[in-house]
Amino acid sequence: MKDKTFIDTNIFVYLFSTEENKKRDICIDELDKYLRITSTQIFNETSNVWFKKYNLDANTIKKYLDNIERICDEVLCIDRKTINYALDLKARYGYSYYDCLMLASALESSCDILLTEDMSDGQVIENKLKIVNPFKNGENL
Secondary structure: OEEEEEEEHHHHHHHHHOOHHHHHHHHHHHHOOEEEEEHHHHHHHHHHHHHHOOOOHHHHHHHHHHHHHHHOOOEEEOHHHHHHHHHHHHHHHOOOHHHHHHHHHHOOOOOOOEEOOOOOOOOEOOOOEEEOOOOOOOOOO
């Protein structure tokens, strides 16, 4: 059985990258291993990166988001309970608020893994959620 895994913004950005071929290939391989969960927060963050860093137009971003929605097993919506949980996690773990919002979403949906390059690889949050950096062994990326 595949682990239920929350997917962070950077994984989706690399998945559609035409510049980061090695990271894109790693993302494709990694995503095949898991049940894929994300949230509307990640849709917003990813859209922002594509606008700011890659100058993509709105129609292209909409198509990319449609593809993300298709490959994900679940897309979560953020509610007030999740926000409160994120605030508690921020106090305990010290990550940025938005990282804690992602952690809260992952924990609330009973994910086993958070796939990201932005947090401490191997750290376990709340004795339940393991942070995994899929690029940690790719020194030549």
